Amino acid sequence: MAVVPPNQPLLSLRPSGGGWKLFTERVARFFSFACAILSVVTTFGIIWVLLSQSVPFFKNVSPIDFLTGTEWRPTREPASFGVLPLITGTLMITIGAGLVAVPLGLLTAIFMSEYAPKWMRQILKPTLELLAGIPTVVYGYFGLFFVTPLLKPLLPGIKSSNALAGAIVVGIMILPLVSSLCEDALNAVPKAMREAAYGLGATKMEVVTKTVVPAALSGVMAAFILALSRALGETMAVALAAGSNPQLTFNPTESIQTMTAYIVSTAKGDAPYGTIKYDSLFAVGVTLFSFTLVMNIFATRLVKKFRQAYA
Amino acid sequence: MIANGPSPTPSFSASTDPALLRRRKRTDAIFRGLCFAAAATGVLILIIFLSKIVIDGLPRLSWSFLTSELSGRPNRTGIWPAVVGSLWIMGLTAALAVPVGVAAAVYLEEFNTRKTGLTEFIQLNISNLSGVPSIVYGLLGLAVFSRFMNLQDSVIAGALTMGLLVLPMVIIVTQEALRAVPNSYREGSLALGSTRWQAIRFQVLPAALPGIMTGVILAMSRAVGETAPLIAIGAASQVSAPRGLRDEFTVLPIQVFDWSLNSKQAFHQTAASAILVLMAFLLLLNSVAIWLRARATK
Numbered sequence: 330m331a332v333v334p335p336n337q338p339l340l341s342l343r344p345s346g347g348g349w350k351l352f353t354e355r356v357a358r359f360f361s362f363a364c365a366i367l368s369v370v371t372t373f374g375i376i377w378v379l380l381s382q383s384v385p386f387f388k389n390v391s392p393i394d395f396l397t398g399t400e401w402r403p404t405r406e407p408a409s410f411g412v413l414p415l416i417t418g419t420l421m422i423t424i425g426a427g428l429v430a431v432p433l434g435l436l437t438a439i440f441m442s443e444y445a446p447k448w449m450r451q452i453l454k455p456t457l458e459l460l461a462g463i464p465t466v467v468y469g470y471f472g473l474f475f476v477t478p479l480l481k482p483l484l485p486g487i488k489s490s491n492a493l494a495g496a497i498v499v500g501i502m503i504l505p506l507v508s509s510l511c512e513d514a515l516n517a518v519p520k521a522m523r524e525a526a527y528g529l530g531a532t533k534m535e536v537v538t539k540t541v542v543p544a545a546l547s548g549v550m551a552a553f554i555l556a557l558s559r560a561l562g563e564t565m566a567v568a569l570a571a572g573s574n575p576q577l578t579f580n581p582t583e584s585i586q587t588m589t590a591y592i593v594s595t596a597k598g599d600a601p602y603g604t605i606k607y608d609s610l611f612a613v614g615v616t617l618f619s620f621t622l623v624m625n626i627f628a629t630r631l632v633k634k635f636r637q638a639y640a
Numbered sequence: 641m642i643a644n645g646p647s648p649t650p651s652f653s654a655s656t657d658p659a660l661l662r663r664r665k666r667t668d669a670i671f672r673g674l675c676f677a678a679a680a681t682g683v684l685i686l687i688i689f690l691s692k693i694v695i696d697g698l699p700r701l702s703w704s705f706l707t708s709e710l711s712g713r714p715n716r717t718g719i720w721p722a723v724v725g726s727l728w729i730m731g732l733t734a735a736l737a738v739p740v741g742v743a744a745a746v747y748l749e750e751f752n753t754r755k756t757g758l759t760e761f762i763q764l765n766i767s768n769l770s771g772v773p774s775i776v777y778g779l780l781g782l783a784v785f786s787r788f789m790n791l792q793d794s795v796i797a798g799a800l801t802m803g804l805l806v807l808p809m810v811i812i813v814t815q816e817a818l819r820a821v822p823n824s825y826r827e828g829s830l831a832l833g834s835t836r837w838q839a840i841r842f843q844v845l846p847a848a849l850p851g852i853m854t855g856v857i858l859a860m861s862r863a864v865g866e867t868a869p870l871i872a873i874g875a876a877s878q879v880s881a882p883r884g885l886r887d888e889f890t891v892l893p894i895q896v897f898d899w900s901l902n903s904k905q906a907f908h909q910t911a912a913s914a915i916l917v918l919m920a921f922l923l924l925l926n927s928v929a930i931w932l933r934a935r936a937t938k
Contacts, residue, residue: 350835357837361747364740365759368766368811371804375776378783436678444675456683462922463689464865466893467915470900474908475692501685508682532664534671555771562773564868565893569900589775589868596778596872602787610872614779618772625771629764 379615386410386608395612401575401586403595403606410609412616414575418492418585419620422567425496425581426503426560431553433500434507435542441508442515443537461505465565472498472570484582488572493581495571499563503556510555514548514635515541547638551631558624562617564589588617693919697912705913710879710890714906719914724881725795725889726864726921732799732885733806733863738856740803741810742845748811749818750826750840770808777805778872786873793874796885801869806859813855817848850936857929861922867893892918 387395390410398411437457441450472494480487480494487493518541526540542549572584573594586594592610600606708718752759781801791797821844829839845852870891877898882889892914899911 350838354835354837357840358747358751361743361751364743365747365762365811367740368744368769368807369762371780371807372765372769374784375772375780378780379776382779382783433678433681436675437682440675440679444672445679449679453679453683456686460682460686462861462865462926464867464893464896464918464922466865466867466896466900467689467693467919470896470911470915471689471692473900474696474912475688504682532668534668535664537671558771562775564773564775565897568868569897589773592775592779593868593871596782596874597876611779611783614776618776621771621773621776622768625768628771629767 375618379611379618382611383608383615386605386612389605389608390612399577401591403609408605410605410612412588412613414577415586415588415591415613416616417577417579418571418575419561419587419589419617421492421579421581421585422495422499422563422571422587423557423560425492426499426563427553427557429497429500430503430507430556430560434504434552434556435511435549437504437508438511438515439537439542442512443533443541457505457508460501461509463502465502465563466569468498468502468566469569472566476570487582488584490570490572490584491582492571492585495567495585495587496581498566498570499560502563502566503560506559507552507556510552511545511549514545514552517548517635518544545635547631548635551628551635554624554628554631558621558628561624562589562621564593568593588613592617693912693915696909697914697916700909700913701916705910706917709881710877710895714902714904714910717907717910719892719895719910719917721878721881722890722892722895722914723917725878726891726918728795728882728889729798729802729870729891730860730864732795733802734856734860736799736803737806737810737859741807741856741859742814742852744807745811745814745818746840746845749815750844751836766808766811770812773868774805774866775868775872777801778869780804781869781873791886793876793888794886795882795889797873798870798875798889798891801873802863802866805866805869806863809859809862810856813859814848814852817851817855818844820851821847850932854929854933854936857925857932861925861929864891864922864925865893865918867891867897870894871897892921 395410395412397413398409399413400409400411401414402409437453441453445453473490476494476497477487477489477491480491484493522540522544523536526536531539567587568590571587571590573586573590574584575586575591576583578585591613595606595610600610705718706723707720708716710719710721711717748759748762778801781797781804785791785797785800786793789797791800825843825847826839829843830836834842871894875889875891875894877895878888878890896911896914896918899907899914902908902911
């Protein structure tokens with residue numbers, strides 16, 4: 330007689346058919362459990378790979394030099410591995426993308442949830458979904474061959490790949506994410522709150538800016554952070570549009586390199602196994618991963634808080 | 641967040657002063673216009689983007705471009721190896737990620753009905769995984785599949801890497817599809833004496849299938865458009881199409897990337913043509929997804 334574990338109350342009736350049925354049940358349960366665990370294994374795999382593979386790198390370059398060095402010259406003799414230029418490059422793209430996507434995305438979300446008639450929403454939603462579905466490498470192409478030529482007359486001396494074009498295209502790329510997450514947050518605000526504000530004689534704008542958005546604030550903030558973390562990890566668009574020239578600058582017309590673009594361009598060129606260049610991929614990877622992890626945890630916390638407010 | 645506390649001055653006063661009222665109405669109209677302009681910007685950008693690639697890419701697009709091998713000469717090169725590579729990667733990724741992802745979702749939604757600490761941990765872990773940058777998956781693939789398992793930059797190494805990348809997405813969409821199946825299906829089946837697995841296999845999964853398929857297709861279109869992890873494991877332009885799992889390969893987005901950075905100007909047009917092929921492919925996938933969704937909601 331097969332023993333049914335006590336934690337399966339629905340099975341305690343012991344369906345007829347006996348052994349075979351219980352056997353398949355067990356197999357299915359075990360297999361699906363193993364698959365669910367695989368996602369956990371992946372996480373630990375990522376962390377383990379990033380840490381263990383960057384150990385050889387940090388044997389050669391002290392972590393302090395890595396984190397405080399202002400020059401990233403992996404190919405020059407002597408090579409210099411200061412990650413700050415890659416970090417400033419990444420931050421410039423992330424902040425620039427935020428400046429594009431946050432106001433546009435929030436206003437779009439407000440329009441969709443508060444103003445737009447149904448037929449307009451039916452046009453806007455698929456359009457934004459389409460924009461979200463465009464592969465990131467295509468955004469890079471636009472940055473390189475559309476945005477930069479557009480900027481050239483306005484900013485003479487702009488490099489053919491530059492941080493500004495990179496930030497703009499990444500901003501457009503994360504726009505659908507910002508607007509759809511913000512819209513969800515705005516829609517979750519109870520109708521009664523809007524009605525109360527209207528009842529006090531507020532105009533639509535006053536209802537939106539003084540009641541709805543403040544009420545949805547943690548959800549809106551979570552949307553911003555999630556979108557910014559996407560911008561931070563974006564690779565192909567910046568590798569094309571923003572360049573591959575690591576330098577410590579805050580001039581957006583300069584060609585820069587982000588952490589992600591470094592990994593791509595190094596993997597694309599030759600980084601034979603066992604060289605410090607190969608190891609440096611993982612050192613940069615671990616830095617990038619820590620940045621996005623912190624942002625994602627922060628966003629998850631905010632979402633949880635937001636859910637509790639309207640549970 | 642809800643209770644803002646008493647503010648010293650009222651945020652909006654329903655004053656009867658006509659000048660103030662006019663000003664408030666004017667700012668309201670401006671704000672409305674601003675919101676509309678923001679929303680219209682998205683549509684406008686999409687139109688500009690699409691027309692830009694059509695203008696750039698259409699002249700080079702031809703049957704021979706689709707079916708020729710790659711070449712160093714921009715007027716001779718084709719895209720066939722990248723098309724085949726993309727199909728290989730998509731098919732294998734689906735074959736690897738879909739069974740695992742659906743099974744994981746079944747465990748989380750169907751088998752483990754009592755939300756224990758472990759399931760909550762798995763769930764949190766999945767949502768965190770979907771936020772990990774794709775290039776980091778590439779590094780994982782480089783270290784584990786390319787080096788440790790010595791698969792180099794083969795099709796199977798690319799598909800394994802891509803499989804891990806889309807796995808969280810497949811799990812999440814399948815969970816949503818399973819949640820949409822009414823509980824009465826499960827209860828009815830169990831009441832007739834089926835095991836939990838039989839209820840899942842014969843009632844829940846068939847009912848959830850259109851939803852799962854839609855999600856899976858969207859996940860696959862992500863895999864087709866994604867480039868960074870494949871470049872990280874070492875994939876680069878290949879002159880001819882892969883014939884087996886251990887062959888080197890290239891995919892459409894890698895070709896777009898390479899040609900965009902090529903010093904020969906004429907290659908920039910072929911990059912746009914490759915984008916057109918890629919977008920047409922994605923459009924096809926998405927139409928299937930939309931069709932499936934429409935059929936399911938009927």
